[in-house]
Amino acid sequence: MKLVSAPAEILKIPTIDVDEDMDNIVQYAKQMHEIMIQSNGIGLSAPQVGINKSFFIMGNNERYTVITNPKITKFSENKVKLEEGCLSFKDLFIKVLRPENVDVEYVNTNGKIINETLTGMVSRVYQHEADHTRGVTFDTLVSKLVLNMAEKKRINKWKKDGRRV
Ligand SMILES: [Zn+2]
Numbered sequence: 001m002k003l004v005s006a007p008a009e010i011l012k013i014p015t016i017d018v019d020e021d022m023d024n025i026v027q028y029a030k031q032m033h034e035i036m037i038q039s040n041g042i043g044l045s046a047p048q049v050g051i052n053k054s055f056f057i058m059g060n061n062e063r064y065t066v067i068t069n070p071k072i073t074k075f076s077e078n079k080v081k082l083e084e085g086c087l088s089f090k091d092l093f094i095k096v097l098r099p100e101n102v103d104v105e106y107v108n109t110n111g112k113i114i115n116e117t118l119t120g121m122v123s124r125v126y127q128h129e130a131d132h133t134r135g136v137t138f139d140t141l142v143s144k145l146v147l148n149m150a151e152k153k154r155i156n157k158w159k160k161d162g163r164r165v
Pocket residue numbers: 085086087088128132
């Protein structure tokens with residue numbers, strides 16, 4: 001299993017719902033967690049490791065949650081702009097405007113349907129990762145101008161780091 005970087009076709013394709021034995025998903029999730037830790041991430045979706053299935057993980061080094069067939073059933077009217085990164089876009093940080101809170105529905109690894117209201121960082125990560133399962137990446141959620149500025153910043157950082165650009 002390897003991290004997929006943009007531009008890769010799989011990052012643009014809507015995923016297929018999980019309807020199989022959850023043991024497979026749990027195994028995938030374990031490997032994805034290793035990759036997430038190595039890359040200092042807080043979320044990682046299946047397409048980002050080359051799996052065209054509707055699930056992702058979110059969490060930290062110690063613990064993580066596996067979310068399958070993620071849905072968002074309600075968006076708060078209030079929106080907030082927060083800086084996001086993405087493991088498939090190394091060193092690219094973009095301020096993205098999104099609803100602050102969301103009501104979500106997903107299936108956990110016991111096959112149970114979970115309904116929750118998410119706020120703060122958890123809401124943000126869920127929205128970013130759920131987008132991945134629909135073939136949507138964060139660079140498409142901002143204007144060309146904002147994206148160009150973020151890309152310039154990234155190139156400057158790489159130049160400073162002595163990386164060939
Ligand atoms: Zn991402």
